[in-house]
Amino acid sequence: MQQLLAVGLGGFIGAIARYAMSGIVYRYWGTGFPYGTFAVNILGCFILGFFAILSEERTVLHPLVRNLIAVGLLGSFTTFSTFSYETLMLVRDGSLLSAGANIAASLLLGLLAVYAGIVLARLI
DSSP: OHHHHHHHHHHHHHHHHHHHHHHHHHHHHOSSSOHHHHHHHHHHHHHHHHHHHIIIIIOOOOHHHHIIIIIIIHHHHOHHHHHHHHHHHHHHTTOHHHHHHHHHHHHHHHHHHHHHHHHHHHHO
């Protein structure tokens, strides 16, 4: 139960941070390109990579703290960071085929799923 609460609290904070940062970026850069989402995703990738090394190689953190930050906060701030980190770990472990498949399948199926959702919503 504590793990769920930690992830939930982190998710609450991450979602608010995503909303706030995207709004700030759009205010300054405009809405002609998804700058807000792009900025959030890239920043989230950087923070997850930085945090993963600090928490795994440099210091030992309580599992509640790790889950609050890595799963909750960064997971709701951007799931793209998790995708990127896990794909990079596949590359690090020598699973290049799996990494490539994850990239291709996530992109292709993600776009197809969005399209299917649009089509289904328009049919209703």
